[in-house]
Amino acid sequence: MKAILLLFVTFLITGTAVSYGQQKTKQVIITPAKADKIMAKKDVVVLDVRTPEETALGQLPGAISLDFKNPDFQEKLSELPKDKPYFVYCRTGNRSGKAIEIMKTMGFRKVYHLEGGYDAYKELKARNDHF
Numbered sequence: 679m680k681a682i683l684l685l686f687v688t689f690l691i692t693g694t695a696v697s698y699g700q701q702k703t704k705q706v707i708i709t710p711a712k713a714d715k716i717m718a719k720k721d722v723v724v725l726d727v728r729t730p731e732e733t734a735l736g737q738l739p740g741a742i743s744l745d746f747k748n749p750d751f752q753e754k755l756s757e758l759p760k761d762k763p764y765f766v767y768c769r770t771g772n773r774s775g776k777a778i779e780i781m782k783t784m785g786f787r788k789v790y791h792l793e794g795g796y797d798a799y800k801e802l803k804a805r806n807d808h809f
Contacts, residue, residue: 703782708765708790710802713738716765716790723758725766727751727777728796732769738799746773752780760786767792767799 708716717724717738724738727746737743744754746768755777758764764786768774771794778789792799 703778703786704788705778705782706788706790707793709793710799713765713792713799719763721762722790723762723764725758725764725777726796727766727768727773732796736796736800738765738767738796741767746777751777752784755780756784758786760784763788763790765790765792767795769795770797771795 716722717740724741726733726737726741726743728743729745729747730743733741733743744751748754764781766774766778766781766789768777771792774791774795778791781789
């Protein structure tokens with residue numbers, strides 16, 4: 679019985695030591711309708727992870743480009759400050775979702791993910807311009 683109790687206490691101490699000080703990344707999924715409100719926040723970094731060919735067709739206001747398909751993507755990503763909130767998007771949401779998973783492992787604190795990506799955002803804007 680003492681051995682089980684000792685094992686349990688050791689497990690608790692070890693588990694606490696491992697998790698102590700580790701911060702989880704907070705990820706928030708943002709609909710295209712709410713994107714402008716999030717991007718308007720002063721401290722949010724808008725991160726476009728599309729290719730240069732895609733970004734040449736247009737970008738969200740104030741976006742910085744970091745091509746997910748580029749071999750040095752993770753290296754460049756590691757150079758960004760991890761304590762700032764990031765609004766991450768790609769064309770449809772697939773690559774940005776993968777980029778956010780990498781950002782989580784690197785310790786970025788808060789990321790916003792544009793649901794449906796740039797295509798969904800532009801489609802919503804086009805529909806709203808027709809009314």
